[in-house]
Structure formats: structure tokens, C-alpha cells
Amino acid sequence: MQQAGSVADLGTLLPVWSALPFVGMLLSIAVLPMLAPRVWHHRYPAITAAWGLLFALPFAARFGDVALHELLQVALVDYVPFLVLIATLFTIGGGIHIRGSVRGTPATNAAIMGIGSALASLVGTTGAAMVTIRPLLRANRFRRHRAHTVVFFTFLVANVGGGLTPLGDPPLFLGFLHGVPFFWTLRLWKHVLVCAAVVLVVYVLCDLWQWRREDGVARQRHAAEEEPLRIEGAINLLLLLAVVAAVGGSGLWHGKALRVLGVYETTGNALRDLVLLAILVLSWKLTPDSVRAANAFSWAPIKEVGILFAGVFVTMIPAVVMLRAGEQGALACVVRTVDSPAHFFWASGLLSSFLDNAPTYLTFLSTAVGRLFPGAPESQGIARLILEHPEFLVAISTGSVFMGANTYIGNAPNFMVKTIAEEAGVPMPSFFGYILRYSVPVLVPTFAAMTWIFY
Amino acid sequence: MSSWAAIIVEGAEGKLRAFVAGFLAGRQLPSTSVAFGCDLRLEHASLTERLRALLTGGHHLLLAPPELAPALREAIARGGPDVGLHAAGQHDISEAWFDIDATVYARDVAQTIRGVLAAVPHGARLEAYEEHEEVQPEYKAIELYTPVHDYRYRIHVRVIGAVGGVLAIRRELDRIEAVQLSPLHLRDGPLPTSASQEPGAPRKL
Numbered sequence: 019m020q021q022a023g024s025v026a027d028l029g030t031l032l033p034v035w036s037a038l039p040f041v042g043m044l045l046s047i048a049v050l051p052m053l054a055p056r057v058w059h060h061r062y063p064a065i066t067a068a069w070g071l072l073f074a075l076p077f078a079a080r081f082g083d084v085a086l087h088e089l090l091q092v093a094l095v096d097y098v099p100f101l102v103l104i105a106t107l108f109t110i111g112g113g114i115h116i117r118g119s120v121r122g123t124p125a126t127n128a129a130i131m132g133i134g135s136a137l138a139s140l141v142g143t144t145g146a147a148m149v150t151i152r153p154l155l156r157a158n159r160f161r162r163h164r165a166h167t168v169v170f171f172t173f174l175v176a177n178v179g180g181g182l183t184p185l186g187d188p189p190l191f192l193g194f195l196h197g198v199p200f201f202w203t204l205r206l207w208k209h210v211l212v213c214a215a216v217v218l219v220v221y222v223l224c225d226l227w228q229w230r231r232e233d234g235v236a237r238q239r240h241a242a243e244e245e246p247l248r249i250e251g252a253i254n255l256l257l258l259l260a261v262v263a264a265v266g267g268s269g270l271w272h273g274k275a276l277r278v279l280g281v282y283e284t285t286g287n288a289l290r291d292l293v294l295l296a297i298l299v300l301s302w303k304l305t306p307d308s309v310r311a312a313n314a315f316s317w318a319p320i321k322e323v324g325i326l327f328a329g330v331f332v333t334m335i336p337a338v339v340m341l342r343a344g345e346q347g348a349l350a351c352v353v354r355t356v357d358s359p360a361h362f363f364w365a366s367g368l369l370s371s372f373l374d375n376a377p378t379y380l381t382f383l384s385t386a387v388g389r390l391f392p393g394a395p396e397s398q399g400i401a402r403l404i405l406e407h408p409e410f411l412v413a414i415s416t417g418s419v420f421m422g423a424n425t426y427i428g429n430a431p432n433f434m435v436k437t438i439a440e441e442a443g444v445p446m447p448s449f450f451g452y453i454l455r456y457s458v459p460v461l462v463p464t465f466a467a468m469t470w471i472f473y
Numbered sequence: 474m475s476s477w478a479a480i481i482v483e484g485a486e487g488k489l490r491a492f493v494a495g496f497l498a499g500r501q502l503p504s505t506s507v508a509f510g511c512d513l514r515l516e517h518a519s520l521t522e523r524l525r526a527l528l529t530g531g532h533h534l535l536l537a538p539p540e541l542a543p544a545l546r547e548a549i550a551r552g553g554p555d556v557g558l559h560a561a562g563q564h565d566i567s568e569a570w571f572d573i574d575a576t577v578y579a580r581d582v583a584q585t586i587r588g589v590l591a592a593v594p595h596g597a598r599l600e601a602y603e604e605h606e607e608v609q610p611e612y613k614a615i616e617l618y619t620p621v622h623d624y625r626y627r628i629h630v631r632v633i634g635a636v637g638g639v640l641a642i643r644r645e646l647d648r649i650e651a652v653q654l655s656p657l658h659l660r661d662g663p664l665p666t667s668a669s670q671e672p673g674a675p676r677k678l
Contacts (some may be wrong), residue, residue: 047618059612059619144617162650233648318614328616430617437620443582445651 028084028336029343029388036336037349039073043333044258044373047326048427052449062322066329073333083130087280092280094140096182097331099195100330100376102291104142105320106261106298107185111145112315113305115152122158124225127167128218130154133170135179135214141258143180143187147431149311150175153247155442162230165446167455168439170221174214176431177423181210181416185265189370189379189418196383198411200269205408209416209472216464223251251309256295264293308389319434327376334377342382342399344392360473362386363413367421367439371428371457379418386410413473421465424457425449475539476565477636479510479659480546482533484558485510489533493556493598496548506541510534514656532561538637564661570633572645572655576625582651583626589645590628596635597642604628 046065050058058065078085120126125260128312134150141149180186184194190203229237244411273285299419340347345354356365366382387399390407403411415449420431426449436446447455482489487494493507515534525569537545577583583606593599605627612623632642639657646652 051619055619055621059621062619066481156626162648164650210577314615321616322616322618332677433620434615434617437578437615437622440578441615441622443579443622443649445577 028088029339029341029347031182032336032348034340034348036073036077037333037340039069040330040333040337040377042072043069043329044377047330047374048372051427051433063325064428066325070329070332073336078333088339089332090279090281092331092335094193094283095259095287096195097328099189099287099291100327100331101320101324102294102298103191103261104188104266104323105146105187106294106301107142107145108148108320109143109298109301110254110257110261111148112147112310112313113251113301114141114145115250115309116149116247117155117250117312117314118245119156119159120247122154122161122164122167124222124229125432126157127225128222130157131171131174131218131221132214134175138175138179138204139182139186139210140262142185142433143176143429144319144431146179147171147176147435151435151438152313153441155439155444159442161228162232163437164444166228166456167221167225168435168446169452170217170224170460172432172435173217173423173456173461174221176435177429178210178214178217179421180422181206181213183262187419187422188376190415192376192380193267193383193411193415194269196380196469197397198404200266202404202411203415206412206415209412209420209468212471213416213420213464213468216467217460220460220464222440249375250312251305253304254301257301257304260297261294264290264297290406314438319430323430330377334380337381338384341381342388342396344388347388348391349385352414353385356382356385357389358473359409359413360469362410363417363469363473364465366414367417367424371424375418375422375429379414382414382418383411386414409473412450416468416472420468421461424461425453476567477539477569478537478542478546478558478563479566479661480535480537480549480555481562482535482540482549482558483531483561484533484553484556486531486533488556489558492549492553492556493535493545496545500541502541505640506538506645507545508536510536513640513643514654515659536566536636536640550662559582566636566659566661568634568660569636569639569657570660571639571657572630573628573632573646574653574655575649575651576627577651578622578625579651580624580626582649583624586626586628586646586648586652589649590630593632594638594641597632597638598634600631600633602628602630604630608610 043066046058046062046069050062050065074085074089078089081088095466120130130153134146134154137149138146140146151168151171154167155164158167173365177187181190181203184191184198184200186203190198193203194200212374268286268290271286273289276283276285327369337349340349341353344350347353351396362382366378369378383400383403384396386407387394387396387403390410391399391402394402423432426432440446446452487553490509493509494504497504497506513536535545546560546563549558553559575586590599607625607627609621609623611620634638636659643654643657644675646654
């Protein structure tokens with residue numbers, strides 16, 4: 019190995035095996051919750067630390083200051099803002115509770131899913147799923163057949179609905195942090211609309227069939243259903259608008275350049291994160307405890323995200339810099355393999371189906387930049403990608419966001435929805451049952467049609 | 474105590490359902506008084522047989538209690554041919570059984586299952602009763618990446634005995650989505666003389 023002269027050189031110097039801890043990290047998140055759930059539950063911080071150190075220690079020893087700079091860059095520019103946003107949206111989402119119940123007819127269920135999908139682009143897929151899954155389960159508590167409703171809810175609210183803004187799904191926020199303008203993602207509206215509409219129509223047809231199979235008890239109107247709907251913790255809706263303003267504003271106003279521990283940041287970004295933290299505190303203070311209790315709110319998911327993504331972001335460094343180096347890097351074979359928007363849509367999507375979609379998005383964003391503008395600095399490469407080949411970014415964004423729905427492990431809220439539904443007595447399909455009974459017949463043809471229409 | 478009867482009827486399923494509904498309504502009896510074999514996953518028809526049944530009608534099995542079976546068979550023999558239904562045979566059923574499997578993570582659902590199984594109707598009994606309940610408060614929180622349930626209840630049991638009692642408990646359990654019911658099995662012949670055994674003692678899974 020040669021001595022790295024600069025960060026830009028890293029992509030051409032790092033060997034392909036340096037990405038193995040990243041692969042191990044992602045596979046741990048994907049596989050261990052199913053293979054060894056209790057070991058994973060107790061030991062995930064240690065496993066994460068092991069993968070992170072397996073890369074970081076030799077990396078720092080070999081590349082010295084350049085490696086430390088890259089680690090600090092990832093920590094300050096990616097990890098901290100990512101965690102602050104996720105925690106803020108999660109706190110806000112956990113402060114909104116819809117009390118009361120409606121009757122779980124096919125039309126009502128479709129309406130709840132539609133509202134949840136729209137909410138997902140504002141409060142994030144995790145927050146939207148947390149707010150709307152319990153009203154959906156309450157509405158359907160008298161029904162015999164509910165598992166399909168929860169699966170379609172996962173497709174729409176926990177995944178597809180998050181495709182419109184950087185607040186909607188972590189991959190898009192990472193894109194925003196790396197220079198994709200806040201409002202650029204709104205151009206995905208056609209893709210979101212087509213995908214959501216197709217899935218929703220299939221759901222309604224499926225639920226109409228299931229509705230006819232319900233016995234009279236389930237289809238009758240029950241006195242217990244008559245409790246009118248009302249939103250508790252509505253102050254959080256205002257705080258949500260403040261989040262949109264803070265994040266959107268940081269994309270429009272950058273302020274002065276700051277140098278923190280040798281890493282360049284802007285006052286705009288620093289201010290955004292401080293405002294988000296203030297909003298988080300306000301949400302916590304202003305939301306009654308009863309509302310959070312009704313949502314079974316706890317900090318456990320944020321602790322998980324904080325620990326796991328520390329490992330993801332650290333181990334992701336070699337993969338990203340090698341891909342960004344294009345055909346000069348050790349992952350040139352990957353860069354050569356994907357060469358059209360359709361390839362990027364399916365490649366980012368298939369990987370997002372089985373690995374977390376946020377790192378997958380960044381990996382393919384780097385691949386696209388490395389392929390089209392090899393050697394260009396990231397900020398320039400992404401700016402040129404948006405200007406000259408936006409169809410690649412559209413494909414990566416939609417593939418990463420939508421195809422997270424393909425499996426339980428594709429996107430974080432999928433597992434959360436499954437757990438909440440199971441604890442409400444819904445027998446959710448197994449890992450392969452979910453794929454074979456729902457994803458393959460519903461989502462795969464939808465994505466194939468989208469490829470034909472858009473790519 | 475007489476046996477339930479399995480009446481085999483030829484004809485279209487929709488017409489048979491309408492016929493039976495009319496028969497029961499005329500006697501002011503609930504719709505559950507007569508059971509359809511296909512609702513109990515009793516008929517294992519091949520795809521070809523199902524297609525043929527769809528086009529030409531087919532064979533259907535009705536389970537009727539002893540006090541209704543003769544009248545139902547007579548009604549089908551008398552009025553059935555007008556709507557394309559023909560009684561093709563009848564035999565007595567001495568016993569029925571099915572297996573229950575469930576793994577649930579909701580305490581109230583587990584309680585409902587236990588409640589149903591605690592009130593086994595006369596003539597039915599439980600066999601091979603295996604259940605396991607696990608509570609682990611440290612897994613209480615709902616998590617994104619490391620989800621483990623704090624409560625799990627598993628049960629496997631066979632419900633066996635007189636057809637009426639077995640069908641009644643099957644209807645109750647069928648309302649619970651988390652419960653997997655095996656197809657219903659029937660034993661032909663007159664009722665055994667010692668049909669009322671005690672339920673098997675619960676056993677850990």
C-alpha cells in the first residue's frame with residue numbers, strides 16, 4: 019500500500035477487503051435479529067463496536083491524520099446531524115397520539131394508510147408508523163383477518179410514503195447532508211404517487227375479499243367503535259413545521275464556514291442541529307406523559323440507532339471512498355456493473371431490501387458519482403449529477419426508499435410495525451412468508467412496472 | 474344419544490348454501506346448526522376437481538346433528554332436484570377432532586384462547602395439551618433493530634370428541650386470527666360408549 023497523500027487518494031489506495039467490516043456490520047443488522055434475537059438484543063453494542071474497531075484501528079494506524087480526518091468528517095457531517103434529526107422526529111412522532119376508533123372497513127383502512135403515507139414524508143416513516151399503526155389496529159380489532167392490512171401498512175407508511183422529503187426516510191436525509199437540495203426530492207412525487215396508488219388499489223381489492231370472509235360479528239357496527247377520533251399532543255404538529263423550517267432553511271442558508279477539529283462545517287448546519295435539539299426538548303416538555311405512555315414511547319429505538327449507526331458510518335468509509343474513486347478504486351467492478359438508471363434502481367433497491375437502506379443509498383450515490391465523474395470531490399460530483407444526470411439520483415432514491423419494503427429487514431420501522439402488531443394479537447407472516455405472499459406478488463410487479471414507466 | 478350425520482350432496486355449492494339457509498330459517502335455527510365440510514377444510518379436492526366442481530357443481534359434505542339430519546336429507550331429496558341438488562349418501566360420524574397451534578405475543582389473546590379451552594363443551598375433550606408461557610420484562614420496549622417480545626404464549630392441543638362439541642369449540646377458536654386450526658378429521662360409525670374422557674393434563678412445550 020502506498021502512503022495516502024490526501025483524503026481523495028484513499029479511494030484508490032484502500033484494498034477491497036477493507037470493506038468487509040461494513041459487510042459484516044450490515045449483515046449483523048440484517049441476520050442476527052432473526053438467527054439469534056436474544057444474543058443480538060443484549061450484545062449489539064459490543065458487536066457494533068467490534069466491527070467498527072476492526073476497521074478503524076488498522077485504518078488509523080495505516081493512514082494516520084488522513085484517517086482521523088475522515089473519521090471526524092463522518093462523525094460531524096453525517097452521524098451527528100443524522101442522529102439529531104432521527105431523535106427529533108422520533109420524539110415528535112411519539113408525542114402525537116390518535117385516540118378513539120373507527121370501524122375497520124376496507125375504505126377506512128385505506129384512508130388511514132393514505133394519511134399515514136402523507137404523514138411519513140413530514141415526520142419520517144418511523145414516526146408516521148408509530149402514530150398510525152395503533153389506530154389501525156384498534157379499528158380492526160373485531161376482524162378475523164388483519165395480517166394483510168398490517169403488511170400493506172408496512173409497504174405504504176413505513177416505506178413508500180417517506181419518499182417525498184429528506185425528513186421522510188434516512189437515505190434521503192443523508193442525501194441532503196451530502197448536498198442534495200431539500201426540495202429536490204419533491205420531484206419524486208410521480209414515483210411516490212404511482213407506487214402508492216398501485217399498492218393501495220391492490221390492498222383495497224385484497225381487503226374487500228377478506229371483508230367478505232369476515233363473519234357477521236366482525237362486520238357489524240359495535241358500540242365500542244363509536245369513540246370519536248381526536249389528536250392528543252397536537253402541539254407536536256407545530257413543532258413538526260419548525261423541523262421542516264429548520265432543515266429546509268439549512269439547505270437555503272449556509273452561513274459562514276466553520277472549522278471544527280479540522281473538519282469544515284457551516285454555521286447553517288450547526289444552527290439547524292441546535293434548533294432541532296431545542297425542538298426535541300420542547301416536544302419532550304410540552305407533551306403530556308399520558309400521550310407518550312399511550313404510544314408506548316421509549317428511548318430504546320434512539321439508543322439503537324445511535325449505537326448501530328456509529329458502526330455503520332465508520333465501517334462505511336472504505337466502501338464509499340472506493341466507489342467514489344470510480345474505475346480507479348478497488349470496487350471498479352461494481353462501478354462497471356451498474357450503468358443505467360434501471361440498474362441503479364434495482365441494485366440499490368435489492369440491497370436495500372436486505373440491508374439497511376441508508377448506507378445503501380450513500381453507497382450507490384458514491385457509485386454513480388464515481389462512474390459519471392470519477393475523481394471529482396463529492397460536493398462537485400453530486401451537484402453535477404443533479405444537473406446533468408438527475409435520472410440516476412431519482413433511481414437511487416426511489417430504489418432505496420421503496421424497496422426497503424420488500425422484507426422485514428429492509429427498513430427499521432418494518433420490524434417495529436411487526437412487533438406492535440404481534441403484541442396486539444395479529445399473527446404476522448414469517449420472514450419468507452412476508453416475501454413470498456406479499457412482496458413478490460405485489461411489490462415486485464409494481465417495481466417492474468415503474469422501471470418500464472420511469473427508467 | 475345419536476350420532477351426527479355426514480350427508481353427501483351433489484350440486485353447486487352456492488345453491489346448496491342457499492338451500493340449507495332456507496331450511497334452517499324455516500325452522501328458526503341458527504346458521505351454525507349445520508356445518509359445511511369445505512368450511513372445516515374437510516374436503517381435499519385437487520385443482521382439477523375444484524375446477525370441475527366450479528363448472529358442473531360437485532360433491533359437498535354437510536354435517537348435521539341427529540335431530541336435524543333426517544329432516545334435512547328428506548328436504549334435499551324432495552326439493553333438491555328442482556335446484557340441481559341430489560343427496561348422494563349419508564353416514565354416521567362417531568367422533569371428530571382437530572389440532573390447535575398458536576404462538577401469540579398478546580396477553581389478552583392468550584387469555585381468550587385459555588378461556589375457550591377452559592369451557593370445553595360436553596362430549597368434547599382435550600388431548601396432548603402442551604402450553605408454555607414466557608414473560609421477560611427486560612424486553613418490554615418496542616425496538617427497531619433488536620426486537621424481542623416480552624411475552625410469549627405457545628399452545629398445542631387436540632380437541633376430540635362428539636361432533637357437536639368439537640364444532641362448537643372450533644367456531645370459537647376460528648375467530649382468533651392467531652390460532653392455526655388443522656383440517657377437521659371425522660371417524661365414521663356409531664358413537665363409542667365411553668365418549669366422555671377427562672381432558673389430558675397440561676404439559677410444557
